[in-house]
Amino acid sequence: MIRPLGVLAPPDPEVARLKRRVTLASLAVALTLVALKLAASVMTGSVSILSSLVDSVSDSGASLVTLIAVRQAMRPADAHHRFGHGKAEPLAALGQALFVTGSALLLCVEAVRRLITPEPVGEGPVGIAVMIFAIVATLLLVRYQDRVIARTQSLAVGADRLHYVGDLLINLGVILSILLSQYGGVTEADPVIAALIALHLIRGAWKIARGALDALMDRELPEAERAEIRKIVLAVPGVRGMHDLRTRSSSVHTFIQLHLELDAAAPLADAHGVADRVETLLHARYPDAEVITHLDPKGVAEFVPTFR
Known part of the structure; x- marks a missing residue:
């Protein structure tokens, strides 16, 4: 049976379910980490933990946008959108990239300020414990996202995953920063690692933006x-x-x-x-x-x- 010309197949219900569940999981993980990192940042005064907090806040916003975009993108075609609503996903991914870039630039400013006016890092064990928890939670989420992406090929979920893969490196960097600053006496390590984290975020944002623009500008398939x-x-x-x-x-x-x-x-x-x-x-x-x-x-x- 040939599908009628101009009629798109309705979105796969199983694909829609997977996308909704993974975006809800992403949002839940991000909000949990925001609360923990906020407490750790206040207790330690670490700009590296602050950078990780900024990243988790951006992850929360990105995951919320992704959740909304996925729901919109999975709506079937209608009289006013004969080609469907699929471009809501790359549009959301582009918004994520801009948001992350802005957050990273603000983080660079704070890192430079801390280099000029160093501040001690305290409560190292608390910060390290929070970062270890963040690494475990993020690893579990990324593995779940990998399975969903393999099934759905979702651009928005892929962009969300990129955030969390970067988070793994960020959290390891924060642990190194705390160890060097509090136990090694290298006070410059904290702002330097924060600046490196910011540059990593900008690089990841560019990758997200490029893929989103390709979809929005109707780039040919590979x-x-x-x-x-x-x-x-x-x-x-x-x-x-x-x-x-x-x-x-x-x-x-x-x-x-x-x-x-x-x-x-x-x-x-x-x-x-x-x-x-x-x-x-x-x-x-x-x-x-x-x-x-x-x-x-x-x-x-x-x-x-x-x-x-």
């Missing part, structure tokens, strides 16, 4: 996937060639458009049957896709755009 589409199409009996393949993804749905080259003398019903078989095979490979085919007689000259 060449390996485009090659697979060509292989599927050209293997269909009756297809003599293809050209002008156009692809894009909204994170939730994939959109595939192409021109099929068929025998010029083929009856319309036969040509339509070939196109139906092509669309059926592509839908089998990309269940979330909208596939649009245009039929051309083989050998008829047609302008085909070329790009560098």
Whole structure:
């Protein structure tokens, strides 16, 4: 049964459930760590713990935005959004990147201030205990996110995961900072490590922003996937060639458009049957896709755009 032209498949309920659960888990972990790190920051006065607190606050905001975006993106297409709502995910990811960048820049300012005016770090055991708890909680969350991403390919969940992978390094850095500052007498370690953490956050934000912009600007699918589409199409009996393949993804749905080259003398019903078989095979490979085919007689000259 061929899906009607212009009708997107409804979002997979299981995928929607997985996305909702993982984003709720992310938000719960982030809020828990915010509370613990706030207490540890007040008790120790460590700017490294403050940097980790800033990161957890940004994680909380990002996870909340991701939760809202995932719910919006999984809504089915409607009369006003015929291509669905999938771009809510990359839009949220771009917002996350901007938020993290701003937080990291503020953190850099605080680190420079602490370098100019050093302040002692106290209550080292408390800070270390909080960071160890944060590492364990974050590891469990990242493993859960990995399983969900493997099943859903969610851009928003992937962006959220990037935050928490960075957190693992950040929390290890904070532990090192406390050890060097309180027990090694290296007072500069705390603000220096905080600045390195901020630079790491900015680097991660750039990666998130680049992926989000690719989706928002309708970047083509990776060449390996485009090659697979060509292989599927050209293997269909009756297809003599293809050209002008156009692809894009909204994170939730994939959109595939192409021109099929068929025998010029083929009856319309036969040509339509070939196109139906092509669309059926592509839908089998990309269940979330909208596939649009245009039929051309083989050998008829047609302008085909070329790009560098």
